[in-house]
Amino acid sequence: MADISISNLIKTYPGGTERATDDVSLHIADGSFTVLLGPSGCGKTTLLRMLAGLELPDSGSISIGGRDVTYLPPNKRNISMVFQSYAVFPHRSVRYNIGFGLQMAKVAKEQIDKKVQWAADLLQLTPYLDRLPAQLSGGQRQRVAVARAIVVDADVLLMDEPLSNLDALLRLNFRSELKKIVQDLGTTTVYVTHDQSEALSLGDQVAVMRKGRIAQLGDPLDVYDAPSDRFVGGFIGSPPMNFVDAAVTPDGELVVGDQRLMAPSLLQSFGNHSIVLGVRAENVSVAKERASGHIAATVLVVEPMGSTILLTVDVEGQTLKVQAPPSFRTAPHQTIWLGFSPNTMRFYDRETSMALEAN
Amino acid sequence: MSQATVDTAPLKRQKRNRVLLQLTCIAVSLFMLIPIYLISLAALSSRESLNAFPLSLLPTSFSFETLNAFLGSTGVFGALGNSLIVGVGTLLLSALIGVPAGYALARFAFPGKEPYQLFLLFARALPIVVLSVPLARLFLTVDIYDTTYAVILLHTALALPTTILISASVFLGVPHDVEEAARVFGCSPFGAFMRVVMPMALPGIAAASIFTFVMSWNEVLGASILTLDHRTLPAQVLTSLADSPLAYRFAGGFALVIPSIIFIAFMRRYLTNMWGSTIR
Numbered sequence: 001m002a003d004i005s006i007s008n009l010i011k012t013y014p015g016g017t018e019r020a021t022d023d024v025s026l027h028i029a030d031g032s033f034t035v036l037l038g039p040s041g042c043g044k045t046t047l048l049r050m051l052a053g054l055e056l057p058d059s060g061s062i063s064i065g066g067r068d069v070t071y072l073p074p075n076k077r078n079i080s081m082v083f084q085s086y087a088v089f090p091h092r093s094v095r096y097n098i099g100f101g102l103q104m105a106k107v108a109k110e111q112i113d114k115k116v117q118w119a120a121d122l123l124q125l126t127p128y129l130d131r132l133p134a135q136l137s138g139g140q141r142q143r144v145a146v147a148r149a150i151v152v153d154a155d156v157l158l159m160d161e162p163l164s165n166l167d168a169l170l171r172l173n174f175r176s177e178l179k180k181i182v183q184d185l186g187t188t189t190v191y192v193t194h195d196q197s198e199a200l201s202l203g204d205q206v207a208v209m210r211k212g213r214i215a216q217l218g219d220p221l222d223v224y225d226a227p228s229d230r231f232v233g234g235f236i237g238s239p240p241m242n243f244v245d246a247a248v249t250p251d252g253e254l255v256v257g258d259q260r261l262m263a264p265s266l267l268q269s270f271g272n273h274s275i276v277l278g279v280r281a282e283n284v285s286v287a288k289e290r291a292s293g294h295i296a297a298t299v300l301v302v303e304p305m306g307s308t309i310l311l312t313v314d315v316e317g318q319t320l321k322v323q324a325p326p327s328f329r330t331a332p333h334q335t336i337w338l339g340f341s342p343n344t345m346r347f348y349d350r351e352t353s354m355a356l357e358a359n
Numbered sequence: 360m361s362q363a364t365v366d367t368a369p370l371k372r373q374k375r376n377r378v379l380l381q382l383t384c385i386a387v388s389l390f391m392l393i394p395i396y397l398i399s400l401a402a403l404s405s406r407e408s409l410n411a412f413p414l415s416l417l418p419t420s421f422s423f424e425t426l427n428a429f430l431g432s433t434g435v436f437g438a439l440g441n442s443l444i445v446g447v448g449t450l451l452l453s454a455l456i457g458v459p460a461g462y463a464l465a466r467f468a469f470p471g472k473e474p475y476q477l478f479l480l481f482a483r484a485l486p487i488v489v490l491s492v493p494l495a496r497l498f499l500t501v502d503i504y505d506t507t508y509a510v511i512l513l514h515t516a517l518a519l520p521t522t523i524l525i526s527a528s529v530f531l532g533v534p535h536d537v538e539e540a541a542r543v544f545g546c547s548p549f550g551a552f553m554r555v556v557m558p559m560a561l562p563g564i565a566a567a568s569i570f571t572f573v574m575s576w577n578e579v580l581g582a583s584i585l586t587l588d589h590r591t592l593p594a595q596v597l598t599s600l601a602d603s604p605l606a607y608r609f610a611g612g613f614a615l616v617i618p619s620i621i622f623i624a625f626m627r628r629y630l631t632n633m634w635g636s637t638i639r
Contacts, residue, residue: 074542087540104545
């Protein structure tokens, strides 16, 4: 077990012009579960592969447990990894696959058998130990890959989208199982995913990446609740955060189109500015009757989701997604009233897209 | 109206076409199989029955007499040995050079990769005669003319393009992440290659090797130019064909055909795989 220190890591792929990781610095505490989250091509997998030693950075440094590993080959790093495509060895039995890392580390045979048995029990693979991977289902193969990764006594466990090849239901089940296994193991874990729900549910800390940089690093709920810029807010959450063009009047009131909103005191210092209002769908209250501080909206689409109703509404020519309770009855073209509570509203600069801070 | 009249003509046409297709397949197969059958029949019958008229088309007098006579005649046994030495030597040498080259083609991006693949094929673009005559001169000066080494070198040069391209496509079929997994779990690059990549590629490499062996076994022109007393079997049969009895010719033909037949039976599965995958 060890902490990971990444500093000023720069990597450009041969033939590429853009930096795959652009001056990334990150500290990962010993025993923590860190998720690298971002859209494809954001550099999250490159960063993980550099941690694994499968890619070498152009500059910068990586140290694991205080030891510089920046340019060490993978087999000298004492790491363990679960691959997106399982990467089990198809020509050998499940037993051999799981014990591979231990065998390479020249662990005694009885010890290997014991460890393999333990991992197989943990991942419900015991009946399949003597089968070839080809005789297993995709989910079982991924279990083999996880078992292979957890039997070795590695400093760091790396996971590259381990759930993305599984079907939806299996993914949900295996996700919680994985969280429990990694928690019990206590190994420092770095997990790459493009799935924001995985990131929120698994991570102790989430690093949202974009264009080779870390856009926001923090506790999953903080990242969800207070995105540091429009990109993060739009990437995390389903539906993503709503962004509405608004303006602050000289006397500190918030105006959307011609309608006025209760503005939090934060905005006092931004009088006479054009800003962007960010709000999550579940933080907008809906009503059929006009109330003070509410603004009018026209319903465009009604989508019952079971536990809630997702409404797509039009406010002064801008489209919003809002959540209504299942008992809320409405239909397209009707006018409803939206309420915003000041402490759930987030504000962004219209030019830089960065969150506005009171100053 | 309870039942509409159904036009069954398309169904009948489909059935007829299937029958026609089967018949065509059988005809093509017979075209290939009959000569092989006849030569096997002749090689495995006694000498008298060969001269009988009309020739029996069924194996009535099964005997190894003709084959024994062929194997017993001067030079044939030695030539068989030479063919084996050359075949195995070519197989080993071309695998030794070709498999790593194929691996490099499959795994690494390097400058000049595309021209390299193209130039590989140029060795085969030259007629063997054009290659062999200068080689014969060269081998005379370095004093390996009329040895099996000379033929092994020529055959390796001829086999390398296919060995390299086939093994490259085989290695492309081995997923890169499996190799990376081996590296992460403690293998050196060479260890990962030997423990994981090679076992997975082995069937394909074996197929390429057999391909090489059969190429070498069948190659006659270069072998006849580069040797005098150390002929391979096809070269030996070719030179003595004109002035030898009928039985010798049949037995010689049979001895030359058999390895190819075994090869095809062995390779069927891999051949289709091999050409099904493309080299990027």
